[in-house]
Amino acid sequence: MATERTFSILKPDATRRNLTGTINAVFEENGLRIVAQKRIHMSRAQAETFYGVHRERGFFNDLVGFMTSGPVVVQVLEGEDAVAKHREIMGATNPANAAEGTIRKMFAESIEANSVHGSDSAENAATEIAYFFAGTDIVG
Numbered sequence: 001m002a003t004e005r006t007f008s009i010l011k012p013d014a015t016r017r018n019l020t021g022t023i024n025a026v027f028e029e030n031g032l033r034i035v036a037q038k039r040i041h042m043s044r045a046q047a048e049t050f051y052g053v054h055r056e057r058g059f060f061n062d063l064v065g066f067m068t069s070g071p072v073v074v075q076v077l078e079g080e081d082a083v084a085k086h087r088e089i090m091g092a093t094n095p096a097n098a099a100e101g102t103i104r105k106m107f108a109e110s111i112e113a114n115s116v117h118g119s120d121s122a123e124n125a126a127t128e129i130a131y132f133f134a135g136t137d138i139v140g
């Protein structure tokens with residue numbers, strides 16, 4: 001397995017409850033390394049573009065409202081098999097279905113306010129990283 005990079009967001013429910021360090025400790029304990037990071041308040045346009053794949057879904061407007069409701073932390077994580085490992089540590093989208101010990105099981109408030117985002121493929125990771133970071137922002 002190769003070292004790869006993935007894109008992570010600590011969502012507004014996590015920043016509101018001051019959980020950014022607690023959640024990142026779980027990533028670090030599992031061998032993922034934070035190689036770029038910034039705290040931003042996403043604009044509506046940024047959130048709509050980022051979640052554009054879900055534009056036709058019934059929850060899209062609520063999701064964009066939620067993602068712009070407070071600050072988020074956007075970051076790049078690096079490690080062995082980082083895309084799949086990150087998704088495994090996050091747990092299922094709906095915390096009701098998430099496995100014990102996953103971040104969403106431990107911290108998510110609801111299927112929408114589920115604390116974290118993680119890229120679902122290496123290809124999407126590259127696109128998402130480039131949307132928020134310049135190459136020179138990433139220090140491995």
Ligand code: ATP
Binds near residue numbers: 092116120
């Ligand atoms: P993410 O892309 O944020 O990592 P995911 O890949 O597990 O999450 P997606 O299907 O891509 O799940 O959905 C994107 C986000 O939209 C979810 O994380 C959640 O915040 C929200 N969402 C998904 N399904 C629903 C739903 N049925 N009702 C409300 N919000 C939803």
Ligand code: MG
Binds near residue numbers: 118120
């Ligand atoms: Mg997704």
